[in-house]
Amino acid sequence: MITMPARKPRRSAAAARRTPLLLDRKALKRQLADDTFDVLVIGGGITGAYAVLDAASRGLRAALVEKDDFASGTSSKSSKMVHGGLRYIEQGNVNLVRHSLLERHRFRKNAPHLVHRLPFLFPILEKEGVFDARLAKGFEGLLWTYDLVGGWRIGKLHQRLTVPEVLAQAPTLRAENLKGGLMYFDARTDDARLVLTIVRTAAALGATVLNGARAEGLLTHLGKVAGARVSADGDTFDIRARAVVNATGVWTDELDAKADDGHEPQVRPAKGVHIVVPWDKVRINCTVTVPIPGRARRATCTRWGNSVVLGTTDEDYRGSPDDVHCTREEMDFLLEGANTAFEGKLTPDDVVGSIGGLRPLVGGKEGATLDMRRDHHITVGRTGMVTVTGGKLTTSRHMGELVVDKVMAVLGRKGKSRTANLPLLGGAGYDAEAVAASGGIAAHLGERFGTEARFVGDLIQDDPALAAPIVAGLPYTKAEVVYAARAELARSVDDVLSRRMRARLFARDASVEAAEAVGAILGQELNLPEAEVERSVSDYLAAVRHEKSVLLEGAAA
Numbered sequence: 001m002i003t004m005p006a007r008k009p010r011r012s013a014a015a016a017r018r019t020p021l022l023l024d025r026k027a028l029k030r031q032l033a034d035d036t037f038d039v040l041v042i043g044g045g046i047t048g049a050y051a052v053l054d055a056a057s058r059g060l061r062a063a064l065v066e067k068d069d070f071a072s073g074t075s076s077k078s079s080k081m082v083h084g085g086l087r088y089i090e091q092g093n094v095n096l097v098r099h100s101l102l103e104r105h106r107f108r109k110n111a112p113h114l115v116h117r118l119p120f121l122f123p124i125l126e127k128e129g130v131f132d133a134r135l136a137k138g139f140e141g142l143l144w145t146y147d148l149v150g151g152w153r154i155g156k157l158h159q160r161l162t163v164p165e166v167l168a169q170a171p172t173l174r175a176e177n178l179k180g181g182l183m184y185f186d187a188r189t190d191d192a193r194l195v196l197t198i199v200r201t202a203a204a205l206g207a208t209v210l211n212g213a214r215a216e217g218l219l220t221h222l223g224k225v226a227g228a229r230v231s232a233d234g235d236t237f238d239i240r241a242r243a244v245v246n247a248t249g250v251w252t253d254e255l256d257a258k259a260d261d262g263h264e265p266q267v268r269p270a271k272g273v274h275i276v277v278p279w280d281k282v283r284i285n286c287t288v289t290v291p292i293p294g295r296a297r298r299a300t301c302t303r304w305g306n307s308v309v310l311g312t313t314d315e316d317y318r319g320s321p322d323d324v325h326c327t328r329e330e331m332d333f334l335l336e337g338a339n340t341a342f343e344g345k346l347t348p349d350d351v352v353g354s355i356g357g358l359r360p361l362v363g364g365k366e367g368a369t370l371d372m373r374r375d376h377h378i379t380v381g382r383t384g385m386v387t388v389t390g391g392k393l394t395t396s397r398h399m400g401e402l403v404v405d406k407v408m409a410v411l412g413r414k415g416k417s418r419t420a421n422l423p424l425l426g427g428a429g430y431d432a433e434a435v436a437a438s439g440g441i442a443a444h445l446g447e448r449f450g451t452e453a454r455f456v457g458d459l460i461q462d463d464p465a466l467a468a469p470i471v472a473g474l475p476y477t478k479a480e481v482v483y484a485a486r487a488e489l490a491r492s493v494d495d496v497l498s499r500r501m502r503a504r505l506f507a508r509d510a511s512v513e514a515a516e517a518v519g520a521i522l523g524q525e526l527n528l529p530e531a532e533v534e535r536s537v538s539d540y541l542a543a544v545r546h547e548k549s550v551l552l553e554g555a556a557a
Contacts (some may be wrong), residue, residue, distance in 0.1 A: 020486075032230070037227075038243065038411060044072075045071060047399050049202070053202040053419060054417050058408075058418065063241065065211075074360065083100065083104060083186035083187065084097040084149075084394070085100055094149060097146065103398055104153070106397060110424055111194065114189050118186055119169070121288045123173055123181045123288065166178060169284065171283055174342065189393075192498075192500075192502070193499075211491065213230050218383075226241065249358075253267050259381055268316070269316075270315065272311060272356070272359060273313055273356045276309050276354065276505055277338075278308070291341070292333055300312070310334045326551055328550070331351060401419060424450075425450070426450020430451055441477065472510045474503055485521070491526070492540070519537040
């Protein structure tokens with residue numbers, strides 16, 4: 001019999017700033033098994049994260065479980081853009097753009113340490129470009145619409161650039177057909193860290209959150225969903241809840257079918273891929289949009305520190321949602337697009353990392369996924385489960401608000417959302433200019449943890465050896481591994497190197513060399529048996545080998 005722990009008092013925003021929020025798996029499992037919650041959210045991507053935060057901010061007793069790791073699915077494999085979506089204006093969905101730009105503004109206000117302004121450049125070419133000079137005038141009209149419906153909130157309007165101005169931003173662009181360019185402004189984020197920060201903010205407000213906790217089945221009472229049976233760390237227990245939210249993304253139909261035997265599949269996965277190459281191979285200072293020869297979809301090339309991220313595609317996907325990677329064919333046409341636009345010659349040997357993810361679109365089974373709308377869908381099933389699908393990262397806060405509005409209706413309660421003006425942990429009082437000026441480890445930590453960076457700094461002060469880098473060529477420190485274990489529910493080498501840090505994406509081979517050291521720190525911090533540490537390291541190495549085999553050898557994805 002599990003003894004019910006004393007309920008922890010809710011932490012105020014001020015308290016959350018004074019002391020680090022430490023998360024203990026054993027205590028969280030006890031709470032999940034012993035408490036009865038107002039709402040249980042299943043799925044720890046960006047949508048589920050904001051749903052549990054919204055619920056906690058309204059005073060609901062809220063819980064979230066995720067079968068793998070927070071953001072381990074689509075939400076760590078997105079384009080990492082927080083944007084309104086020019087393409088949606090082209091599709092005539094101006095309302096989605098207007099609302100997305102408002103939500104982009106809220107992200108920049110509530111998480112200034114994680115969401116940063118980013119210039120986007122469209123080169124104007126005589127031929128073989130996204131558009132030529134004849135089409136540029138019409139496209140500039142789209143940019144004016146973009147600015148007027150909310151783009152202006154970022155502090156800059158779009159600009160028309162001369163050829164020298166374009167080459168100042170992207171000196172390796174092929175100049176022979178270049179006629180100028182158009183630049184507008186959006187934002188980017190480390191998507192996995194954003195999700196983790198939202199989840200931790202919910203925990204700071206009293207929510208109970210747990211990764212590595214799979215919903216094996218749903219509990220029912222009088223024909224209504226009343227919780228879930230969950231397995232975690234070899235234990236199985238029931239979580240009782242008055243309302244349940246299905247926020248499992250591309251796995252939505254699987255969980256909906258457990259709630260309703262007559263459920264018809266609704267989700268149509270669309271695959272997107274990105275590859276990473278060293279910055280000195282491309283040398284751009286912004287995001288440059290380039291054509292992919294023979295394809296309707298444009299590709300983006302985005303500087304990210306000393307790397308450039310190239311992506312994405314938007315194709316139907318019929319395989320397993322649990323094994324999604326960039327393939328050799330996809331890498332080749334992204335490299336072809338970059339080589340058509342830029343001087344030099346990128347080869348597969350230049351690719352230092354890759355990701356493949358699935359967007360959970362909802363709609364018809366016919367037609368290109370590229371043309372499908374990105375609106376969200378929220379429904380309440382006949383058993384009372386609230387299901388949310390579709391949408392995009394930029395509008396996740398609003399999706400969470402609408403989901404909890406449905407939950408409140410199920411519960412027969414009232415209460416308004418507070419998340420529109422709720423800073424995420426590390427965001428309140430953050431001074432971007434001061435952090436940038438600090439340089440070195442201080443700037444690196446500030447841009448990842450915001451005002452919570454001092455908690456990681458305290459670890460280094462107590463043990464200066466923790467200031468040492470953990471992955472060769474990247475700025476991540478050993479202290480961040482310690483903090484990931486103590487405060488961020490990291491359980492495995494993959495949790496750390498793939499999501500708490502983005503080493504697997506930006507320096508895949510170097511991350512392999514760091515795996516054993518990461519495992520050793522996790523073993524010490526979490527008191528893990530040596531065999532479990534060895535398994536965590538070997539699992540990571542095997543996952544990277546499989547990823548590389550799909551990418552470089554054309555093995556089945």
